[in-house]
Amino acid sequence: MRWNEAEIEARLAAMAERVAAEYGEAPPALVGIQSGGAWVAEALNARLATAAPLGSLDVSFYRDDFDTRGLKRTVKPSDLPFDVDGAHLLLVDDVLMTGRTIRAAMNELFDYGRPASIRLAVLFDIGHRELPIRPDICGETLALPPHQRVELRGPAPLVAEVIEIPVKADE
Template sequence: MRWNQADTDALITVMSEQVASLYDAAPPLLVGIQSGGAWVASALRARLPVEPPIGSLDVSFYRDDFDTRGLKRSVKPSDLPFEVDGAHLLLVDDVLMTGRTIRAAMNELFDFGRPASIRLAVMFDIGHRELPIRPDICGETLALPPHQRVELFGPAPLTAEIRDIRPEE
């Protein structure tokens, strides 16, 4: 299955409506997880009536599987151009699977300060949880077998597709 630019635009619109229903006053500060989450956060920000400040996290050093996965070549510095202490944050990622990336992101956020609240927005929830983490805002929920993943391509055009991760025989 593939999602073209029009499909992902529709998902971002759904997510922006959910943000509006959760935050009747000012929208929260957006924090996108590199790289797909940062792309989604940027697209989401453009759809909100008031564009809130936006930051990004690279959670590579905070992952609990860092010793087995190693370091990606594309590690980027985290960038939070606002004060985290007391802020209402909307953590944004492209795909929620096990919950481990979100846990790593929250650990990193707390190194920057103590937010008043953190909510989670994801474009796709594929539900292979290993930790008790759930999204507050979700573009689409999918039931995928363990050998499939959703991969996001971007930042523009923002597209996605389901990929089979089984090793070729």
């Protein structure tokens, strides 16, 4: 399964409509999770009638599987050019799977301050939850088997496809 630029655009437009319907003329600050979530946040922000403050997080050091996964080769600094204290935030990611990346992002956000609210927007929800986290705004919900994932490529154009994850021999 693949999504081309036009199909991703349709999902982003629908997500922007939801943001506008829920927040009106004063959109929340968008915080994209590196790297795919930051691409989605930027693309979503471009579709809002009123541009929102835009930031990004790299949650590499906040993950609970850091000791088993190790550090990504391309760790980028987080960038929140606005005050998190008292802010309404829309956390944005490309794919919601287990919820662990979102938990890591929320932990990092609280190191910056205490937001008034945090809501979640994702382009794809594939529903392999390990934590009680759900999106408030979602481009598309999929039911994928555990050996499949959605991979987003970007930043421009944004395209996505379902990929197979090799199963380890001991599993």
